[in-house]
Every structure is written in C-alpha cells, then in structure tokens.
Amino acid sequence: MDRIVVKGGGPLAGRIEISGAKNACLALMPATLLSEEPLTLTNAPRLSDIRTMSVLLESLGAEISTMQDGKVLAMSSHAADNHVADYDIVRKMRASNLVLGPLLARHGHAVVSLPGGCAIGARPMDLHISALEAMGAQIDLRDGYLHAEAKGGLKGADITLRFASVGATENTVMAATLAKGTTILRNAAREPEIVDLVECLRKMGAQIEGEGTATITIEGVDRLHGATHPVVADRIETGTYMLAPAIAGGEVELVGGRMDLLGAFCEKLDACGIELSETGTGLIAKRRNGRVDAVNVVTEVFPGFPTDLQAQMMAVMCTANGVSVLEERIFENRFMHAPELIRMGAHIDVQGGIATVTGVEKLRGAPVMATDLRASVSLILAALAAEGETVVNRVYHLDRGYERVEEKLGAVGARIERVSE
Numbered sequence: 001m002d003r004i005v006v007k008g009g010g011p012l013a014g015r016i017e018i019s020g021a022k023n024a025c026l027a028l029m030p031a032t033l034l035s036e037e038p039l040t041l042t043n044a045p046r047l048s049d050i051r052t053m054s055v056l057l058e059s060l061g062a063e064i065s066t067m068q069d070g071k072v073l074a075m076s077s078h079a080a081d082n083h084v085a086d087y088d089i090v091r092k093m094r095a096s097n098l099v100l101g102p103l104l105a106r107h108g109h110a111v112v113s114l115p116g117g118c119a120i121g122a123r124p125m126d127l128h129i130s131a132l133e134a135m136g137a138q139i140d141l142r143d144g145y146l147h148a149e150a151k152g153g154l155k156g157a158d159i160t161l162r163f164a165s166v167g168a169t170e171n172t173v174m175a176a177t178l179a180k181g182t183t184i185l186r187n188a189a190r191e192p193e194i195v196d197l198v199e200c201l202r203k204m205g206a207q208i209e210g211e212g213t214a215t216i217t218i219e220g221v222d223r224l225h226g227a228t229h230p231v232v233a234d235r236i237e238t239g240t241y242m243l244a245p246a247i248a249g250g251e252v253e254l255v256g257g258r259m260d261l262l263g264a265f266c267e268k269l270d271a272c273g274i275e276l277s278e279t280g281t282g283l284i285a286k287r288r289n290g291r292v293d294a295v296n297v298v299t300e301v302f303p304g305f306p307t308d309l310q311a312q313m314m315a316v317m318c319t320a321n322g323v324s325v326l327e328e329r330i331f332e333n334r335f336m337h338a339p340e341l342i343r344m345g346a347h348i349d350v351q352g353g354i355a356t357v358t359g360v361e362k363l364r365g366a367p368v369m370a371t372d373l374r375a376s377v378s379l380i381l382a383a384l385a386a387e388g389e390t391v392v393n394r395v396y397h398l399d400r401g402y403e404r405v406e407e408k409l410g411a412v413g414a415r416i417e418r419v420s421e
C-alpha cells in the first residue's frame with residue numbers, strides 16, 4: 001500500500017490546475033442510464049471513485065470508453081439491460097446509490113444494494129426512498145437490497161425533503177426527468193454539483209427549472225437524447241489548495257478554481273488572513289501576514305461552510321493565533337482526523353459535534369493514518385508546515401478524491417512524495 005511522505009517546509013509558490021469535480025462527475029455518470037444515446041463527459045477527474053462508478057455502470061450494461069488519459073468519458077447505455085446494482089461494488093462507494101433513480105426511470109424497476117454505514121456516519125437513504133415512493137415507486141428492503149418497482153412508470157409529484165440532501169435531490173431530479181407529469185421538489189439541495197447535473201440533463205432534453213434554489217421543477221419528457229458536457233471545477237479541491245498557503249505561507253494560483261462555487265468558505269478565509277483574488281483563469285490565494293487568525297466554523301448546506309472542507313480547516317486552525325470552535329452539523333462522526341492531528345502536536349478537544357482547537361506555534365511530523373477522504377488531505381496540509389517528516393498511511397482514501405496530490409503540491413514547492421511498498 002502506498003504512503004505519502006511530507007517534509008515540512010517554507011512558503012509555497014506556483015500554480016495548481018484544478019480538476020473536474022468528483023462529486024459532480026459521480027452524479028453525471030449515472031445520467032447515461034436515462035438515454036439510449038451517448039453521453040460524453042469532458043474534464044472528468046482521474047480518481048478511483050470515478051473508476052468505481054464506471055465499473056458499476058458497466059455491470060449494468062453501459063459501455064464506457066475513456067479518452068485523453070481518462071479526462072473524457074464516452075458512455076453509452078443503449079444496451080444497458082441489467083437493473084441490479086451489486087453489493088460488492090456499492091459497498092465500496094456510497095455514491096453508487098445514485099443509480100437508483102435512473103434505473104427506476106429506465107426500467108420501471110431497480111434492485112440496488114444499500115451502501116451500508118461509512119466512517120463519517122450512518123448516512124441512511126430514507127430521503128431518497130420517500131421521494132421515489134411519492135412518485136409512485138414501491139420500495140422494499142430485502143437481503144440488504146432495495147427492491148424498487150414503479151408499475152406503470154413513475155409519476156410527477158409534489159415532494160418536500162425533510163433535509164436538503166445532495167444525493168436525494170440528484171436521484172429525484174434524474175428520476176423525474178422521465179416521469180409522467182410535473183415534479184416539484186421542495187427543500188432541494190442547492191450545491192453547485194446539482195446545478196451542473198441539471199445543466200447536463202437539460203442538454204439531454206430534460207425540462208427543469210429552479211436548480212440552485214430550494215425549489216426545483218421538473219416536467220417529465222418521453223425520452224432524453226445524447227449530449228456532451230464538461231464537468232464543473234472541483235470546489236472542494238479548490239478550497240483544499242486555497243488552504244495550503246494558509247498553513248505553509250506563500251501564494252498559489254489555482255487555475256480553473258472558482259470562488260463563486262465556495263460560498264461562505266471564502267468569507268472565512270478572508271477573516272482568518274488569506275487574501276483571495278480572481279484572475280482571468282482562476283484565482284490566487286495568498287497569506288497576508290504570518291500565522292492566520294483563529295475563526296469559528298459551522299458546517300452547513302450550500303452556500304454555508306462545506307462539511308467537505310471542515311477537516312482541512314481544522315488542520316489550518318491547529319497553528320492559528322487563538323482558539324477556534326468548529327461545529328459539524330452535516331455528519332455525526334466527522335472528527336476522526338482530530339486524534340491524528342493531536343499526534344502531530346495539535347491541541348484539540350472534541351465534545352460531540354463540536355471541536356475546540358487552540359492554535360500552537362508549530363506542529364511536529366509524525367506517522368499518521370488517513371481515516372477518510374477529507375481527513376487524509378487535512379493531514380497532508382498539516383504536514384506542510386510541521387517540523388520534520390510526516391508519513392500518511394492508508395492513502396487509498398486520498399486517491400478516491402484527489403488527483404495526483406503529490407504532483408500538484410510538489411509543483412508549488414511542497415516536499416512531498418509517494419512511496420510504494
């Protein structure tokens with residue numbers, strides 16, 4: 001298994017190219033099941049989660065070929081005739097559940113394994129299920145699989161989500177594109193990945209309005225056609241690399257990075273001493289003075305502070321001036337990085353969903369363990385400015401969501417390498 005070895009060092013300088021968004025791509029790929037015609041995604045990130053989704057879609061009968069070293073995914077579902085998403089694939093990645101809505105819309109029935117718990121919390125699927133049930137599906141849980149059936153096809157419905165779940169919004173919108181009649185989805189998620197999905201579905205002929213707001217209206221159509229769509233820039237990768245100069249000092253340009261996708265995150269960065277400026281091709285993040293100032297953070301749905309940047313922000317707060325309080329409101333167990341950061345000399349006290357971080361002047365390198373995707377990159381950020389060497393183990397988590405992290409950070413002067421065993 002690979003490890004990442006980081007030697008703490010001085011200020012960073014240079015450019016990093018931002019990839020297409022993993023989470024947008026994972027929602028866009030299942031949309032291929034909604035049409036007999038080809039769907040081509042450009043600007044796809046080269047990540048193991050994307051390969052897992054490809055394996056899942058191929059198991060359902062889709063044909064996928066990659067071009068431009070994996071940046072282009074050409075998909076065709078004209079012969080996709082399997083409606084069973086197997087546990088062996090689904091258990092590897094929760095986003096596999098995004099085939100449920102498209103399969104149901106295409107075949108009128110679907111059997112999809114429940115993904116099971118994951119490290120950051122229970123993450124049930126009740127919101128996906130109740131939305132599809134409102135559209136006329138009957139869904140039962142048997143042998144660990146959701147068996148869904150919509151006799152006579154799905155029908156438009158007026159649905160209010162109890163919580164603005166990203167995945168439930170994506171599944172419902174995709175299913176509604178081919179349902180009979182109008183679906184109104186209230187308290188829908190507003191994340192940029194939803195907007196990207198809707199833009200692609202519209203190119204495929206779907207009739208949708210209101211994406212990016214809390215109410216999305218979908219007028220069902222008889223069929224969708226082929227399209228080509230570029231995956232939106234990864235806002236979480238952008239935010240992660242914006243934090244690199246916050247902890248190590250210096251200035252980095254994020255080519256393709258977009259501040260408008262980051263909502264409250266940019267305001268927090270400004271408040272703690274990071275200067276952000278837009279360029280014609282991306283943005284520049286620069287640390288104004290020495291250590292950043294402590295700020296408090298509450299994770300919220302978009303445009304609030306993203307839960308997917310909480311671990312990275314905690315790493316930065318470990319060496320900030322003062323005390324910061326980070327409150328995690330989206331997932332119940334998303335502080336596994338705290339004990340690892342403590343091993344590097346951080347002062348963190350976790351009580352339930354609240355972590356209090358007292359900034360120290362320096363962290364020290366240590367062997368640490370990646371526990372999930374965002375936790376692993378937070379340890380790399382912490383290591384950038386730590387004294388000595390940090391070895392991050394279990395980097396397969398990192399490879400799920402960060403494309404060539406060692407090359408990207410290496411290009412701005414970080415002393416980082418991947419070591420294969």
Ligand code: UD1
Pocket residue numbers: 023024026094095121122123124125126127128129163164165166167168193307308330331332
């Ligand atoms: C997506 C992102 C993930 C991000 C999260 C929140 C993808 C592939 N993943 O995950 O990176 O951290 O949004 O921004 O896009 N919930 C329920 N019942 C449900 C569904 C969700 O209770 O049926 C709860 C979850 O347990 C969690 C919260 O709602 O506490 C948010 O989950 P959700 O927005 O659905 O996240 P995902 O779509 O799984």
